[in-house]
Amino acid sequence: MIESSTQNTAYDEDFLYVQIADRLGSQIRQMVLKTGEKLPSVRALSQEQGISLSTAYKAYVQLEIKGLIEARPKSGYYVRYTPARSFDEPKREKQANESKKVSLDEMIAMVYRNFSTDSIVKLSVASPALSLLPQAKLNKSMIEAIRLSSNSCISYEGVQGNENLKKHIARQAFSWGGNILPDDIVTTQGCMEALVFCLRAVTKPGDVVAIESPTYFGIFNTVQSLGLKITEIPTDPTDGLDLDYLASAISKQQIKACLFVPTFSNPLGYCMTNEKKKKLVELLAKNEIPLIEDDIYGEMYFGKTRPRTCKSYDKQGLVMLCSSVSKTLAPGYRVGWCIPGKFKAQIINLKLMHSLSSASPTQAAIGHFFETGRYDLHMRNLRKALHTQCLRYTQAIAEYFPAEVKVSRPPGGYVLWVELNKKIDAFELYKQALTYKISISPGQIFSTDSRFTNFIRISFGIPYNDEIDKSLQTLGHLISNF
Template sequence: MPAVPSSSHRYEQLAAEWAEGIAHGTLRPGERLPSVRQTCQAKGLSPSTVFQAYAVLEERGLVQARPRSGYYVAARPAAKPRPAPVAPPAGGPRPVAVSELLVELLGSTRDADVVPLGSAFPAPALFPFDALARSGARAMRRLKPAQITGALTAGDEALREALRHRHALQGVALAPEELVITHGALEALNLCLQAVTRPGDVVVVESPTFYGALQAIERLHLRALEVATDPVTGVDLAALEALLQRERVAACWFMTRFQNPLGALMPTDHKQALVALLARHGIPLIEDDVYGELHAGLQRPPPAKAFDAAGLVLHCSSFSKCLAPGYRVGWAAAGRFARDVQRLKMMSSLSTSLPAQRAIADYLAQGGYDRHLRQLRQALAASQRRARGLIARHFPPGTRCTQPEGGYFLWLELPPAVDALALHRLALAQGISTAPGVLFSADARFTHHLRLNVGHPGDARLDAALRWLGEAARRCVTDNVAP
């Protein structure tokens, strides 16, 4: 006999059904949703389940409550056009030298007095640090001395088992020996890249790409080759296939879910096609998936790793963006390269902090993680909507802004008259940080683009900072000179 869905599953399924109707236009802006009584009678649900579904849709900005009238589909706000896909630079693979610029431009994000639009992390207030501290104390009291050395390189067994379970829920079956716990996702990514490349090799990255990938390529003396990337659907598979036929490629480093900086979400069938394409060529895919839990929709999209039958996908993630910033607990599920990654881990940092691992494992065992994630996703989605509205009102005509389905970054393509690097430096003098587009390519070519971190819903300074940036960008256009 099939299991009866829980009440939480029922309200999520109802909300997903209505959200799909809104997305496809069968429920139009201004149209009234079925009443609680009608829905209860038609679907056999309780009133509390229906109200929960309404609340989810209201939190996502899809419906509005009208007193003594019911719930109506919300009007869709006018939005800036999304940035167009940008062709990668001509000339083939190139060496990378971005570290000095990164140190100069991102050092300001550590200053608590600076509005953190250039930061890589959401607001600290969004995370359950008190609960994590209690979990850490409880877990360390129960720790047996033999466990300290028994969990050195691969990581704490309880945490690895919890991760295997969560991956299984996403359709990813992992062997116990495949997981290696690391110092955050960045160590996992660097170890995986080192395991599948040699100095001088070519690594394909998105265009624009995460600057951490460029740093890793620079450190290992590799060459970067950018591939055209759509702001909505991610890597252009036709362009990638043409590139693979032309160049000898050692690996690809892509974000398939809520890519940094674009926020692109590769459709599920594209992920499947990507994995199949790389398998035909025998090329490893390093899947940077640190934002995968931050989907704004009700259904979590699967990672590319879910389609990996050849062991060529090295899936990397961490808890830094979704649960425990500063704990530096990440992992690699490295497929056929797991033993190489574990060997490199042993030769470099040996092990990841056991107290941090135990704290997170205990927290996961308490059962509150998914509730925390729901609250986090709702807060980030609401903050993103608010920020897009401010950008639409205050930034100059011709500005294009992404509309991601998750995460907390917005990518802005400003009018060509705006020098984003000069705007960044002017904003910093006003106590506002940004991440200018020159950080996100090997040749510093996104000169009139900005990545903005809008994952700070509790920061009252955010609105004023976005207004200031927009007005400063407008002055650049009016004067037709850089600030």
């Protein structure tokens, strides 16, 4: 009993320091506590909050790690955080860049080429650094999954995928409001294959598909490669999709499907509210339009709970949710899935024609990783790391970039959307930065007609270090001198 009581006390103290740090952090971000302001001493905080000195110290260390405060020798703790300028209202670029000398395809190809170059600081890659991924534990799950398999994972999986993996995906769905059975799921080779299957299931060449603007270039490239036409729906960096614009577009043209990223959209990083997600589902259901929901970033939330999905509001089976572990756990494993609702038969038929089945070893390994509880532990650590990195990158942008620069405030995901002076050409900035071994994503590549010429996307997937700090400082100088 004494041991149990001791453990509970330790747990309570851990919980307390996180609570204290969260409250102070909120006050700093809301500028109740302002940059340069001195904080109470550790002893004073301890007495004020009725907590131990150790708990007070750990709360300050947590805030220091996140870059919100700094310790000054023989002086105490001070607020370090300088709020970057955020978007005050939607920024909707309506005119294409008429003077572009390089085609959109060439721009995208140039950015892609640098994704695998080791000598370049990749602020352009919206994925986790390998150091944030549990490589050793994944290896153990792979070995165990093969050992436990009756055929060492060398035979074909069923067309819908590994049963153990589907079972745990269904359990994970509970966190986003889903009531999903394993048989509702079809596994795929990554999220992009899931998106392709869903598009092909509900459209034919020549049909119109609605997507966000701006959006990840892989999405509109995929839609266009299937011979489909695109209508772009403007988005707000805070609130997400303009539902009124979407409703108007639906009334004016025959939209056959919508493909949106409602949770931590790339590149804006917004998360639509539950109310807007529900309204979106109801609007599309009323018009019998399928929604392909790309939820690949849904698990990377910075708040206390996982955001709900559009799929959780789906009553007619019209929402087709797609996701994978590529952004959370193992990009190279290519393990994805879709929950296609009423279109399951079409998806299964497409998978049979396209790939027959998914890779057995990687699916079994991810299923085992879920089963052991390693995934939940890993995600708790990854979310903390990403939240800290988001704050540190934002702080550096506030310090190093010109005062007129504005930056998004994503509540999750991997990316910051940065608005520069209108005179700056983001692609020219990209080329200049590349001469300093720094890769960014120019805004032009996030629209079908090279809009967003004075925007850039910066990923905070790499842990903040001296190299990142120097790179952001260099980028700030380039922007200032442009």
